[in-house]
Amino acid sequence: MLDIADEQRGLIFNIQKFSIQDGPGIRTTLFMKGCPLTCPWCSNPEGISDEPEIMVSERKCIGCKKCAEACNADAIYFENDMRIINWKLCTNCLECAKVCPSHAIQVMGEYKTVNEAFKIAAQDRDFYSTSGGGVTVSGGEALLQWEFVRDFFKKCKDAGFHTALDTTAYCPWENMEQVLKHTDLILFDVKHMDPAMHEEKTGVSNELILENLDKASNTTKIWLRIPLIPGFNDSESNMQKTAELASRTKAEKISLLPYHEWGKDKYSSLGKQYGHNGVEGILEPDSDVVNKCKLILESHGLEVELGK
Numbered sequence: 001m002l003d004i005a006d007e008q009r010g011l012i013f014n015i016q017k018f019s020i021q022d023g024p025g026i027r028t029t030l031f032m033k034g035c036p037l038t039c040p041w042c043s044n045p046e047g048i049s050d051e052p053e054i055m056v057s058e059r060k061c062i063g064c065k066k067c068a069e070a071c072n073a074d075a076i077y078f079e080n081d082m083r084i085i086n087w088k089l090c091t092n093c094l095e096c097a098k099v100c101p102s103h104a105i106q107v108m109g110e111y112k113t114v115n116e117a118f119k120i121a122a123q124d125r126d127f128y129s130t131s132g133g134g135v136t137v138s139g140g141e142a143l144l145q146w147e148f149v150r151d152f153f154k155k156c157k158d159a160g161f162h163t164a165l166d167t168t169a170y171c172p173w174e175n176m177e178q179v180l181k182h183t184d185l186i187l188f189d190v191k192h193m194d195p196a197m198h199e200e201k202t203g204v205s206n207e208l209i210l211e212n213l214d215k216a217s218n219t220t221k222i223w224l225r226i227p228l229i230p231g232f233n234d235s236e237s238n239m240q241k242t243a244e245l246a247s248r249t250k251a252e253k254i255s256l257l258p259y260h261e262w263g264k265d266k267y268s269s270l271g272k273q274y275g276h277n278g279v280e281g282i283l284e285p286d287s288d289v290v291n292k293c294k295l296i297l298e299s300h301g302l303e304v305e306l307g308k
């Protein structure tokens with residue numbers, strides 16, 4: 001029996017129920033905070049920082065000014081009754097979110113113990129058994145909090161739930177190996193096969209990632225996920241190399257995820273800039289490009305689906 005004092009806590013920014021995009025069947029997906037990569041196309045910027053942070057909404061603000069009164073850093077002021085945040089002054093104390101009556105300022109990121117997260121996941125156990133679903137841990141990069149994920153998955157496996165890990169695998173193998181003991185499926189994010197290109201856009205080389213993928217494929221079922229970014233990874237040679245990787249690691253399935261701008265508005269709500277590292281100006285791939293990439297992968301006998 002785990003002593004509560006030793007129980008791992010995870011910093012989670014979203015728990016999505018009834019997810020059908022994150023593995024087989026109906027799933028509960030935990031989105032963990034913190035990521036060591038800097039992909040400029042990230043559609044979950046609230047998962048990048050490894051600390052709780054505020055996220056603001058113009059639409060929900062009723063102009064009561066309680067947030068400005070609570071802010072000791074003078075980071076909130078009003079112009080023409082419009083709330084403005086000077087992000088450079090913000091110390092991330094989170095006080096404004098505590099007093100906002102309309103959830104126009106919310107805290108992204110809440111610590112939950114393994115037991116607390118498990119109780120939420122277990123509410124939908126009937127859906128898992130009837131749909132062949134289970135739980136998925138995603139991010140951010142889930143393996144930054146590998147001890148929490150390891151213990152959460154162990155508890156889920158003990159309860160008979162299918163477990164899926166959505167990861168970039170940029171982490172020490174020893175940590176990943178511990179998590180994989182309790183993992184049924186890895187949703188493995190592959191951005192680019194060339195180490196220099198990978199580093200240019202994501203801030204890290206892909207060498208450790210690919211090493212971990214090769215090792216993981218010896219023990220755990222793999223699905224690959226490829227964000228399809230025009231001008232970055234949609235060339236024929238990169239697709240051919242990705243297909244070879246999928247064959248070598250016996251990937252059961254590949255999800256092609258065409259680039260989109262759905263997360264764009266979230267950046268300003270977090271005081272972050274969208275379009276760093278040259279992504280501004282990239283258009284969503286047209287269907288010809290998507291189909292060309294799909295055909296290349298399928299020509300290697302791989303099962304390919306288009307995802308979101």
Ligand code: SF4
Nearest residue numbers: 071090091093094096
């Ligand atoms: S989180 Fe930032 S804006 Fe909000 S009260 Fe603290 S310092 Fe002020």
Ligand code: SF4
Nearest residue numbers: 061062064065067100
């Ligand atoms: S406390 Fe909330 S509702 Fe009131 S002014 Fe600030 S952001 Fe708007």
